[in-house]
Every structure is written in C-alpha cells, then in structure tokens.
Amino acid sequence: MAERIDPWGSVLIDDYNKIIENYGMEPFDKKILSKLPNPNRLMRRLVVFGHQDLGRIVDAIKKKKDFAILTGIMPSSEKLHLGTKMVIEMVKYFQEQGGKTFVLVADLESLATRDVPLDEAKKRALEFYIPAYIALGLNPKKTVFYFQSKNKKVRDMSVELSPRLTLNEYRALYGEPSAPKIISSLTQISDILFPQFDKVQPVVVPVGSDQSPHLRATRDVVRRYKKVDFIPPSATYHKFTPSLDGSMKMSKSKPNSFISIPEDPEKVAKKIMKAxxxxxxxxxEQKKVGGKPEECVVFELFKQHLIEDDKELDKIFKDCKSGKIMCGGCKKKAADIMKKFMIDFNDKFENAKRNISKLNILEFECE
Amino acid sequence: MAERIDPWGSVLIDDYNKIIENYGMEPFDKKILSKLPNPNRLMRRLVVFGHQDLGRIVDAIKKKKDFAILTGIMPSSEKLHLGTKMVIEMVKYFQEQGGKTFVLVADLESLATRDVPLDEAKKRALEFYIPAYIALGLNPKKTVFYFQSKNKKVRDMSVELSPRLTLNEYRALYGEPSAPKIISSLTQISDILFPQFDKVQPVVVPVGSDQSPHLRATRDVVRRYKKVDFIPPSATYHKFTPSLDGSMKMSKSKPNSFISIPEDPEKVAKKIMKAxxxxxxxxxEQKKVGGKPEECVVFELFKQHLIEDDKELDKIFKDCKSGKIMCGGCKKKAADIMKKFMIDFNDKFENAKRNISKLNILEFECE
Structure with a gap:
C-alpha cells in the first residue's frame, strides 16, 4: 500500500527534507518501512518522515529481544493536540511489538518552566493526562508511569550528567539557555536513559520533530559518559498536522484552526467545515480540472488521522484529482469522523479515569 | 579588649575594604561588635571584617527569639583548612547564643562539579567531615545534618527557584556559568532557605568572603519569590588566613605554605619555622628598630588562631614593635601551639568518629 501513498507527499515535504538534513536524522523510507512488521497508518503513509537508529529496534523486534519505549507528559495545561495522538499511536505500535513502556510525568519541567506546583502537576496527570493517553491507545498494562520529582535516580543522574554538555552546546540545541531550560533538558536526558539504568537495552522515543534536541542531547551525553555503556536512544519523528487554515503547524494561538483533544464534537465539526x-x-471549474489533495488540509486530516483504510484514502485522492468529488463532501466526511472520534475519546477517557487506581505507578524508596 | 587590638589591622586590610564595597557587605565594626554578647576571638579582633543583616541575629539573640545557623560540607577531598576552622568557630559562637544549626553535605555539588559519586560523598562526610567539624567545636546535639541529594524539599525548591536568576546574573555572581555551577548554586540557595521552610526565621551563614556570591544570589532570589515571605539570610565574613609565605590566601597549590587539618604535628611545626x-x-637591627607584627604571618596566626588571650597577644605585639622579642622565638611558640592543636584535634576527631551513630541526620520520607 505504502508505495502508492508515498508519492502523494505532504503539503510541506521540502521542509521535512531540510529538517532531516539539519538535525542529522535518517529519512524514514520504504527500505526501513519494509523491515517493520505490520506498520501502522503513520508509518505506511510516511507521516513518520525521519528516525534515528530505528534499526536497533527493528532488530530487537525481529529477534524478540528486550527493548523499551519512552514518552512523557508535560502537565502544563489540560488539553492535548493531534501531535500527542500521533505519539501515542507510535507508542501503541511499539508496545504491540513487545516493548516495555515508560511514561514519565515531567513535573520538574513544568515546575521550572511554567511554575506549575508539583501537587497540581500530579493532579493533572492522574485526572487528565494519563487517562487521556490510555483513551488514545496506550496499553496501561504494559506501561510503567513515574513522576520526575519522585524519581531520585533520574534526578541524581541529571546532576551527574550536567558537566557533559557546555552552555554553547545547550545554545546550539535549544536556543538561548536559561537555568529552567538547562534543568529540564538534563532531567529529560536522564529520563531517556532511565529504562537502561538497571540493564542497557535499546529505547525508542517517538516524537514530533520539535523534540529532536532532547534526543540529540542525549546521544551526545551518552558518548561522553563512560561509567555505563548506554545504548544511544532511537527515535521516530512524525510530521506536524497542518493548521486548519493551511499553515504548517496547528497552534493554540489560532483556536479556530486548532483541534484540541478533547474538544466539543459539534465545535470541532464546524471548524473543519471552514478548513x-x-x-x-x-x-x-473543479469538475473540469479536479482538486489538489496534496495541498488540502482535509485530505491531510484523512491521511494522518481519520481514514484507516489505505484503499479508501487512495480512492479519495484519485476521485478528487479527477474532479469526481467536491470539497463540501470531503469536509462533511472529515467533520463526521472527527465528531465520532471525540465522542469515542470521551467514552474511553471516562473509562480510563475510573480505573486509574489500577495503574503501575513507580514508587521510590528513600535510601 | 577589642579597641586595643583593632588598630593593629591586617596585612591586607585595604583589600577587605574593597571587598566590602564591591560586594555590598556592611563592615563588621565596633558598633555591631558592642551589641554581640561575649564576642569570640575572631569577632573581637575583627578577623570577621564584614557582614550582612547581622542586626537581625543580634536582635534574635537579645530577645531570645528563634534563629538558625547554616553551614555546609563540600566532600571533595579529605582535608580541611584553617578557613573551615574559622567557620566552625563562628557556628559554635552562634550555637552558644541559642541558634539551631543545620549542616548540609553538598553531595549534589560535589557530584556535579567534581564527579564524586554520592555514596563516596556519604562515606567521606560520615568518616571524616562530620567528626572533623565536631572536633573543631561544632556541638552535634544542637545540629541537624542532611545530605542535599536526599532532601527532596531542597531539590524541589531549587527547581522552583530556577527562573528567578538570569544567566547574566549568574555570570555577574559566579563568572562564566555552566550547568554544574548553576545546579550547585540553585541547590545552595535552596539550602540557605531550608531552615525557613517550616517557619520563617532569621538564618546566619558564617563564611569566608569567597562564598559571598551564594548569599547575594539567595538575597536576590528571596526578593523575587512571592509565595513565601522568606527573611533574607544574614552572613558574617571572615578574612583569609594568609599563606605562610605571606601571600594573601593559603592555597593547596603551595603545600609548604599551606596548613591543612589534620596535618602531621611535626611537619606543620617545620612549615611554621619557615614562615x-x-x-x-x-x-x-631588629633589637634597635623593632619588628613589624602588622606584616607578620606568624603574628597573624597568633591573632586568628593560636592565642586566645587578648592581653597576651597585645604583649607580643608591643614586645615585637619595641624590639624586645625576636622572630625565632615567635615561630617556635607558634609551632608549639599548632602542634598541640593538631594533636588535640586528632583526639577529638577519633572521639567524634566513635560517636557518629548518635548524630541527628535528617531522613526523608517519600511522599
């Protein structure tokens, strides 16, 4: 399937090639795709556009060796976006391939960078983020959750690693450094290594490309840290979902072009009707010359989020190109599927929330 | 007594006036001295040359209100120097005036800046530093000890305070910043505030002037932190003990001019004979014109460390000036007293080490 979908490209494909080049990623292409068992929608359609050392994970899957998956919760507000949905879909994929999952609550980061008190971060994580992640497909039975602030090993390691990056390197990775950014970065580096503290193993971190500095910083630090032979982390990088007005990335600053999770089903449908x-x-004219799905935000929503069946997506592409279908119909279809998604999300969210006490949340002993 | 000793000044008095001016200290003078009950040798002789907000502590002593004393252990090597001896003498003085003492082991700082593993830092603290502090006069019954790495409240506060200083401010305070320095500084700021976490109270931190950046940073942060109305920390600043070769500050880099604690009694005596x-x-010539005690390292040792009785010190000063006594005799006297000090230190140290299990070391619960 992937071969047929691949050439459709993305509204902003050139930028992603630049990102791959600038940030030293490897392209996620048909070659690596062919090695992954049962690739998910995001991989098949190359919404995942780049990776780092994914070969290690492919190898672990094939040989049924241990590997880990890591992702985080930044408890800064009480909304997710479609990018988080993609992260969790990637986590779910790797969970199904046998990976052990670690989900950290970045409560130290939200304290340092957003002044969120630790108890407020804990509340938000338990009452919103963790159930939301589960509603998006995270398998809690294969997941260990922890809070950065309570993980003494992560905190100690972050201090120990602190001399391994210069301020100029922080500047190159993250822009102008500040104490909160440095603390957050060191803690995240330590989080990424945490699945290897007891036993080194490959770890994959699925992220949007904006998170790549943390991965690069971790890989730099691993090279310089000689006491443990950590395996450099692997990563997958997926594209942004474009804003409903067609600009590159959805942003909360344009609420009418932004889809949050959760969102009122009727409201989100209305927004999509204006995409x-x-x-x-x-x-x-459209009946005569056809539409341009490769420049269409609604088609991008179908491709990234709303239509699971590759044949169905392919048919929409062709019917649009040939002028057989019009935008009103596509928008209606997208709005309907998104409405259903939001209703479904709410059901799953409430269910997950009811079962929150059953989670495996790491508790730490004081030495 | 103080009045008579005061005019003798110090070998490097001008520099201390500059330090007071440059670092925004208040001079420690006869006025503040007259308000302190039973001032110790270092205060009477103005070896303590500067302070910050010591009035608050004077007031607490007078009104028998709660106040705290804080000092730290940097477990980077297994030697102390005469500066530490002065710190502990100041702590001892404030303990006797009713202050509750906190001694922190800066194990996060030694991990970040010297790569000392936490368990090694713990070992050094328990087997050397804490018994050595007790041997120098610290009253362990009035002291709470803790390790930075185990004090979650201190660590959490250091993260919360991180946005309250800009990197330019770190640069102005500490020179070119680095991640380990920033982490160490934030942890120290948080340590200095720790005695106020449960209840705000005046805190005095007796230090050598090289430690003043931590105090200034803490005072800046306190002004900007609005959630708790912390009292800005008070401090006393004492002079350096000059190097045996007459340069401003003893340094390990010149071992023949440096007196460490502990040190072999015979060796230290030999070093002093060459001061x-x-x-x-x-x-x-000396019999005719007299000596210059105000430029004499041996006299400075008498004044700062070796002679408790002000009258005796005064007599040495006058007899030197008038050419009645010669340098050989003074060096012999200093060497003998220092030898006795080292032997006495060792006895007390061994005794404190035997009783190490009785200390009040803060243990922290995990929430």
Whole structure:
C-alpha cells in the first residue's frame, strides 16, 4: 500500500527534507518501512518522515529481544493536540511489538518552566493526562508511569550528567539557555536513559520533530559518559498536522484552526467545515480540472488521522484529482469522523479515569 | 579588649575594604561588635571584617527569639583548612547564643562539579567531615545534618527557584556559568532557605568572603519569590588566613605554605619555622628598630588562631614593635601551639568518629 501513498507527499515535504538534513536524522523510507512488521497508518503513509537508529529496534523486534519505549507528559495545561495522538499511536505500535513502556510525568519541567506546583502537576496527570493517553491507545498494562520529582535516580543522574554538555552546546540545541531550560533538558536526558539504568537495552522515543534536541542531547551525553555503556536512544519523528487554515503547524494561538483533544464534537465539526482545501474557486471549474489533495488540509486530516483504510484514502485522492468529488463532501466526511472520534475519546477517557487506581505507578524508596 | 587590638589591622586590610564595597557587605565594626554578647576571638579582633543583616541575629539573640545557623560540607577531598576552622568557630559562637544549626553535605555539588559519586560523598562526610567539624567545636546535639541529594524539599525548591536568576546574573555572581555551577548554586540557595521552610526565621551563614556570591544570589532570589515571605539570610565574613609565605590566601597549590587539618604535628611545626615574618634582616637591627607584627604571618596566626588571650597577644605585639622579642622565638611558640592543636584535634576527631551513630541526620520520607 505504502508505495502508492508515498508519492502523494505532504503539503510541506521540502521542509521535512531540510529538517532531516539539519538535525542529522535518517529519512524514514520504504527500505526501513519494509523491515517493520505490520506498520501502522503513520508509518505506511510516511507521516513518520525521519528516525534515528530505528534499526536497533527493528532488530530487537525481529529477534524478540528486550527493548523499551519512552514518552512523557508535560502537565502544563489540560488539553492535548493531534501531535500527542500521533505519539501515542507510535507508542501503541511499539508496545504491540513487545516493548516495555515508560511514561514519565515531567513535573520538574513544568515546575521550572511554567511554575506549575508539583501537587497540581500530579493532579493533572492522574485526572487528565494519563487517562487521556490510555483513551488514545496506550496499553496501561504494559506501561510503567513515574513522576520526575519522585524519581531520585533520574534526578541524581541529571546532576551527574550536567558537566557533559557546555552552555554553547545547550545554545546550539535549544536556543538561548536559561537555568529552567538547562534543568529540564538534563532531567529529560536522564529520563531517556532511565529504562537502561538497571540493564542497557535499546529505547525508542517517538516524537514530533520539535523534540529532536532532547534526543540529540542525549546521544551526545551518552558518548561522553563512560561509567555505563548506554545504548544511544532511537527515535521516530512524525510530521506536524497542518493548521486548519493551511499553515504548517496547528497552534493554540489560532483556536479556530486548532483541534484540541478533547474538544466539543459539534465545535470541532464546524471548524473543519471552514478548513482550507485544495479545491477550485467554483464547482464547475473543479469538475473540469479536479482538486489538489496534496495541498488540502482535509485530505491531510484523512491521511494522518481519520481514514484507516489505505484503499479508501487512495480512492479519495484519485476521485478528487479527477474532479469526481467536491470539497463540501470531503469536509462533511472529515467533520463526521472527527465528531465520532471525540465522542469515542470521551467514552474511553471516562473509562480510563475510573480505573486509574489500577495503574503501575513507580514508587521510590528513600535510601 | 577589642579597641586595643583593632588598630593593629591586617596585612591586607585595604583589600577587605574593597571587598566590602564591591560586594555590598556592611563592615563588621565596633558598633555591631558592642551589641554581640561575649564576642569570640575572631569577632573581637575583627578577623570577621564584614557582614550582612547581622542586626537581625543580634536582635534574635537579645530577645531570645528563634534563629538558625547554616553551614555546609563540600566532600571533595579529605582535608580541611584553617578557613573551615574559622567557620566552625563562628557556628559554635552562634550555637552558644541559642541558634539551631543545620549542616548540609553538598553531595549534589560535589557530584556535579567534581564527579564524586554520592555514596563516596556519604562515606567521606560520615568518616571524616562530620567528626572533623565536631572536633573543631561544632556541638552535634544542637545540629541537624542532611545530605542535599536526599532532601527532596531542597531539590524541589531549587527547581522552583530556577527562573528567578538570569544567566547574566549568574555570570555577574559566579563568572562564566555552566550547568554544574548553576545546579550547585540553585541547590545552595535552596539550602540557605531550608531552615525557613517550616517557619520563617532569621538564618546566619558564617563564611569566608569567597562564598559571598551564594548569599547575594539567595538575597536576590528571596526578593523575587512571592509565595513565601522568606527573611533574607544574614552572613558574617571572615578574612583569609594568609599563606605562610605571606601571600594573601593559603592555597593547596603551595603545600609548604599551606596548613591543612589534620596535618602531621611535626611537619606543620617545620612549615611554621619557615614562615615569612615582619622581622629585620639582622637581630642587631631588629633589637634597635623593632619588628613589624602588622606584616607578620606568624603574628597573624597568633591573632586568628593560636592565642586566645587578648592581653597576651597585645604583649607580643608591643614586645615585637619595641624590639624586645625576636622572630625565632615567635615561630617556635607558634609551632608549639599548632602542634598541640593538631594533636588535640586528632583526639577529638577519633572521639567524634566513635560517636557518629548518635548524630541527628535528617531522613526523608517519600511522599
């Protein structure tokens, strides 16, 4: 399937090639795709566009060796976005391939960078983020959760690693450094290594490309830290979901072009009905020359989030190109599926919330 | 007594006036001295040359209100120097005036800046530093000890305080910043505030002037932190003990001019016999014109460390000035007292080590 979908490309494919080059990623291409068992929608359609050392994970899956998956919760507000949905879909994929999952609550980061008190972060994590992650597909039975602030080993390691990056390196990775950013970065580096504290093993961290500095910082630090022979972390990088107005990345600063999770099903449907498409100015013209799905935000929503069946997606692409279907119909279809997603999410969220006490949350002993 | 000793000044008095000016200290003078009950040798002789907000502590002593004393252990090697001896003498003084003492082991700082593993830091603290502090006069019954790494409240506060100083401010305080320095500084700031976590109270931190950046940083942060109305910490600043060769500060880099604690009694005596004095080139000349005790390292040792009785010190000063006594005799006297001090230290140290299990070391519960 992937081969047929691949050439459709993305609205902003050039930028992703630049990201791969600038940030030293490897492209996620058909070659690596062919080695992954049962690739998910995001991989098949190359929404995952880059990776680092994913070969190690492919190898672990194939040989049924131990590997770990790591992701985080930044408890800064009480909304997720479609990028988080993609992260969890990637985590779910690797969980199904046998990985042990670690989900950290970045309560030290939200304290340092957003002044969120630790008890407030804990509340938000337990009452919103963790159930939301489960509603998005995270398997809690294969997951260990922890709070950065309570993980003394992670905190100690972050201090121990602190001399391994210079301020100029922080500047190159994260822009102008500050004490809160440095503390957050060191804690995240230590989080990424945490699954290897007891036993070194490959670890994959699925992220949006904006998170790549943490991965690069960790890989730099691992090279310089000689006491443990940590395996450099692997990563997958997925594209942004474009803003409904067609700009590169959804942003909360434009609420009418932004889809949050959760969101009122009727409201989100209305927003989608106003999305930028790849259609012509008139229906007559579109019937004649066809639409441009490769420039259409609604088609991108189908591809990234809403349509699971590759054949169905392929048919929409072709029918749009040939002028057989019009934008109104596609928007209606997208709005309906998204509405269903939001209703479904709420059900799963409430269910997960009811079962929150059953989670495996790491508790730490004081030495 | 103080009045008579005061005008003798110090070998490097001008520099201390500059330090007071440059670092925004208040001079420690006869006025503040007159308000302190039973001032110790270092205060009477103005070896304590500067302070910050010591009035708060004077007031607490007078009104028998709660106040705290804080000092730290940097477990980076297994030697103390005469500066530490002065710190502990100041702590001892404030303990006797009713202060509750906190002694922290800066194991996070030694991990970050010297790569000392936490378990090694713990070993050094329990087997050397804490018994040595007790041997120098610290009253363990009035002291709470803790390890930075185990004090979650201190660590959490250091993260919370991290946005309250800019990197430019770190640079102004500590020179070119680095991640380990920033972490160490934030942890120390948090340590200095720790005695106020449960209840705000005046805290005095007796230090050598090289430690003043931590105090200034803490005072800056306190002004900006609005959630708790912390009282800005008070401090006393004492002079350095000059190097035996007459340069401003003893340094390990010149071992023959450096007195460490502990040190072999015979060796230390030999070093003192070679110290720079304020004597003349010939005995004949010195008998005629007298010596210069105000430029004499041996006299400075008498004043700062070796002679408790002000009258005795005064007599040495006058007899030197008038050419009645010669340098050989003074060096012999200093060497003998220092030898006795080292032997006495060892006895007390061994005794404190035997009783180490009785200390009040803070243990922390995990929440």
């Amino acid at each position: 930028k498409t790849g259609g012509c100015d008139t229906i007559e | 720079k004095t304020g004597g003349c080139d010939t005995i004949e």
